[in-house]
Amino acid sequence: MFSPRSRRGDQLLFLSIMILVVAAFCLLFYALVLEAGNLIDLPNLRIGFFNFCLWNETAGSLQCYTFPELATLGVPWAGLALARVCVYGALVFTLFVSQALLLARCNSNQGEWHLAVRFLVVASTLLASGLGLFLSFTWKWVSLSLLGPGCLALGLAQALLILLLMATIVFPQKGEDTGLSKLESC
Numbered sequence: 001m002f003s004p005r006s007r008r009g010d011q012l013l014f015l016s017i018m019i020l021v022v023a024a025f026c027l028l029f030y031a032l033v034l035e036a037g038n039l040i041d042l043p044n045l046r047i048g049f050f051n052f053c054l055w056n057e058t059a060g061s062l063q064c065y066t067f068p069e070l071a072t073l074g075v076p077w078a079g080l081a082l083a084r085v086c087v088y089g090a091l092v093f094t095l096f097v098s099q100a101l102l103l104a105r106c107n108s109n110q111g112e113w114h115l116a117v118r119f120l121v122v123a124s125t126l127l128a129s130g131l132g133l134f135l136s137f138t139w140k141w142v143s144l145s146l147l148g149p150g151c152l153a154l155g156l157a158q159a160l161l162i163l164l165l166m167a168t169i170v171f172p173q174k175g176e177d178t179g180l181s182k183l184e185s186c
Contacts, residue, residue, distance in 0.1 A: 013171055014105055020164050021098045027157035028091045028127075035150035037087070039134075040142060047138055048150070049084045054141065075137050083137070086130025087154070093123035094161070104173050113173035120168060124161040127154065 035041070038048030046053040046062060052070060056063040067077040100116035103109070131154055135142060 014101075017164065017167055017171075018098065018101060020160055020167070021094065021101065024157050024160040024164065025091070025094045025098070027153045027160065028094055031150040031153035031157070032088060032091055035148075035153070037084075037150065039148060039151040039154075040146045041148050041150070042146065045141070045146065047141060049080075049087060049134065052138075074140075079133055079137050083130045083134035086126040086133065088130075090123045090127035090130065090157075090161075093119050093126065094157075097123065097164070101168075108173070110173055113168070117165065117168050120161060120165045124158065124165060127158050127161065131158070 031037070032049075036048060037050050038046060040047040044055040044062070046064075051064060052075070053062040053064040055061075065073065067080075070080065071077060097116050097119045100112055100119055104112035104116060
């Protein structure tokens with residue numbers, strides 16, 4: 001028999017969803033801003049969304065490549081730019097998720113809850129697409145053992161976005177029948 005969730009259960013569920021949103025945003029912020037998008041950051045190799053540096057044996061130091069030089073290495077500049085837009089767009093859409101969820105909770109509006117679900121779908125798709133594009137273009141220089149904390153943070157953020165998507169679909173916001181004023185429902 002289905003029993004309706006209590007008010008306390010709804011509050012705890014919403015709080016846990018918001019904690020997951022904040023955790024996903026913090027992981028994305030760490031990987032893309034604090035780590036500067038670097039998936040590999042070693043003394044002899046630095047590969048990221050804005051850095052592509054390989055060890056130069058003759059100079060004895062890292063040599064960083066720009067777009068015209070990347071094309072000679074087989075990395076298309078348009079694909080790399082698209083990967084950047086996708087991954088950094090996921091960061092922005094994850095920020096919008098928290099705002100839409102708060103609005104849905106305060107207004108008891110299912111339409112705003114569905115907007116948050118759509119933002120989660122877009123953020124998750126953008127992150128997976130951008131990371132997949134980037135890794136497919138740079139795979140000959142990347143191995144799993146070289147991937148750093150930035151890549152781990154992006155992978156964990158993707159897992160959290162998928163978990164959030166499932167949670168917001170399975171446990172939707174209740175409708176207008178709470179009987180509380182708008183200030184009490186927040």
